[in-house]
Amino acid sequence: MLQICALASGSKGNALYVSDGTTSILLDAGFSGKELESRLSVHGINPKSIDAVIVSHEHSDHIKGVGILARRFGLAAIISQKTYSCCSDSLGRIDNLRHFSAGKTFAVGSLNVHPFPTSHDAADPVGFTIESGGVKMGIATDLGVPTAAVAHHLSGCCALVVEANHDIKMLEDGPYPWHLKQRVKSRLGHLSNEACRDLVAGLVHKGLTHVILGHLSETNNRPETALNAVAPALNGHGAKLFAAHQSLCGDMLTICL
Ligand SMILES: [Zn+2]
Numbered sequence: 001m002l003q004i005c006a007l008a009s010g011s012k013g014n015a016l017y018v019s020d021g022t023t024s025i026l027l028d029a030g031f032s033g034k035e036l037e038s039r040l041s042v043h044g045i046n047p048k049s050i051d052a053v054i055v056s057h058e059h060s061d062h063i064k065g066v067g068i069l070a071r072r073f074g075l076a077a078i079i080s081q082k083t084y085s086c087c088s089d090s091l092g093r094i095d096n097l098r099h100f101s102a103g104k105t106f107a108v109g110s111l112n113v114h115p116f117p118t119s120h121d122a123a124d125p126v127g128f129t130i131e132s133g134g135v136k137m138g139i140a141t142d143l144g145v146p147t148a149a150v151a152h153h154l155s156g157c158c159a160l161v162v163e164a165n166h167d168i169k170m171l172e173d174g175p176y177p178w179h180l181k182q183r184v185k186s187r188l189g190h191l192s193n194e195a196c197r198d199l200v201a202g203l204v205h206k207g208l209t210h211v212i213l214g215h216l217s218e219t220n221n222r223p224e225t226a227l228n229a230v231a232p233a234l235n236g237h238g239a240k241l242f243a244a245h246q247s248l249c250g251d252m253l254t255i256c257l
């Protein structure tokens with residue numbers, strides 16, 4: 001069994017809570033310690049019960065609260081060496097620091113975590129799969145293209161958190177300056193709703209029960225737009241589809257075999 005909750009998702013801050021009842025982790029902590037505490041309290045989670053925060057890449061919407069949380073609640077911070085060297089100043093002192101390497105599975109208590117490379121404009125960006133007791137979930141947000149390697153790692157998951165960043169037309173017609181539109185659309189940028197739909201369509205299998213769309217742009221997307229775009233990928237299949245929010249804490253979802 002895995003419990004997962006998107007505490008927040010989007011360019012202003014990301015954090016995903018994952019627990020198997022024995023070990024609890026955060027994947028990224030991209031907003032203030034205070035805000036994280038308040039979102040965890042929505043589900044009655046004491047931050048001290050969390051074992052570690054694992055970092056996907058150094059962008060501030062993923063690391064802003066990592067140092068504060070690690071110091072205040074004694075969490076381990078687990079981050080790749082390359083990513084750490086880009087953001088050690090922003091993180092500040094961390095007493096319990098561990099490093100992972102993309103491609104190498106590591107354990108955090110009873111959770112098996114596998115980081116895999118993604119295509120994004122950061123030093124060493126990764127997505128993750130997390131497995132406990134045969135239940136596997138995958139997360140890949142902040143990726144310009146869903147490479148074959150990403151699809152390979154996300155296959156066979158019971159739950160997916162995948163990026164549906166923008167509607168291509170909303171991005172093109174929207175207020176972003178030209179260079180920012182190019183960055184978002186590039187292979188090192190963010191995944192469109194349409195690309196997310198194609199990725200999810202290739203990942204559908206009998207055991208897939210939950211799909212959460214993440215990192216939605218507040219300017220170039222709407223939750224209903226993203227949900228409508230990706231829903232056809234799950235047509236006729238029982239998996240539930242959700243959109244994670246920037247300003248609201250998501251539901252606590254229980255994922256079982
Ligand atoms: Zn991000």
Ligand SMILES: [Zn+2]
Binds near residue numbers: 057059120122142
């Ligand atoms: Zn990023």
